[in-house]
Amino acid sequence: MQNKYDVLIIGGGPGGAMAGKAVAEAGLSCCIIEKRPAIGAPVRCAEGVGNEISELVDLDPKWISSKIEGALLVAPDGQTLELNPEMAGNEVGYVLDRKIFDRELVWKAANAGCDVFVKSRASSAIIKDGKVCGATIESGGKTVEVYADVVIAADGVESKFARWCGIDTTVPMAEIETCVQYLMTDIDIDPGLNAFYLGREVAPEGYVWIFSKGERTANVGIGISGKMCKEGKRPKDYLDAFIAEHFPNGKIIELIVGGVSACKPLACTVADGLIIVGDAARLSDPITGGGIINAMYTGKLAGEVAAECIASGDCSKKALMKYDTEWRSSKMGKGLKRNYQVKEIFIKLKDEKLNSIVNSVNKLDMEIFDTKYLIRELVKYNPWLLKDIGTLKRLLD
């Protein structure tokens, strides 16, 4: 490890890896430090991504557990709604194998020239005259100081680095989705479909997911709001009940736990000498909890902006703001804003109302799947939606 790099990246997840690759490709020196001994393990993810991931990286078949052709939504009363690619505009997605995927992304960064150190943890920020200048790192029993012109905080849901730099990254208790997932095998699933189960009894203010990992194998998990979590009613309790009902003979071969933020992104994602990306910036989707692509996109953007600012000799907050402005005005940024508001509406819906929505969507002619038609028909069957429809319509338009 050198004691000075152009860019120092805290965290070797998809955000950190994409940042490292972008900086190295711009010809600058950089280093990723990852506190865990192995990149990508343990997995803290259901591994589902939309096909837009291929805009960020050439997908390698090795990374893919299964290709997804549709989604199945199960309402609280058991009615199902199948969303197939024709309806969703031919959108398909994948369930990744993140143990391999995360590692290969870091590999790409390393091949581009970025240094990588595992089992090396940032334990504090080095700040001089209000500017972030590097990090103190614990590595193999030694404590070292590493300086950099820009530090990229890609430290995931914990997001401690930005906090050490004076930025409050606390996720409100009601806006953390607390999750447990089992990798299960020997279960009856449709390998081309991802399923979502909704309802207060199943998963209060969250959902149960079954993401296919191939024939007879899937990530079966749950996220519920931190607000609803208590002794005896933790995500694990709900998941065990779901599995007893649906997959009593399935075998659990991995236990995964984690938290996903469903809050608004940080008010500002840069400071003097600092850029915050991915989960650390609270960029997972407030509805789905998906954050892989957002972390990759912001990681790459952060690397590019850092390299530009270093080349022009100005790494102040003002110069780095280009990063913040750009992601907020991107499709991702706008989507996060919209989905936060949609989540605020949906989270309050009682089960009967959810049932009624699913029921009326099932009556629709799916050939004409446009928003205006959808809303008109939904209101016809669910007049109570009118209260929220102004907001909804504005959000969907």
Add this chain to the structure above:
Amino acid sequence: MLVIKREVCGYCGACVSVCPEGALELVDAYLTVDPENCIECGICSKICPLGALEMKNAE
């Protein structure tokens, strides 16, 4: 006092993200609490997916 049940914890970091005081830290595969900073608000123990954190009275 906040007690961490190591044998239950899945070292996921969810608790770290909600702690208003920054008192928790995930060091590789174990969680630590800084008793100097912990205000015993109980938020972390409420949201833990596995129930690995327990608030115990000082007595």
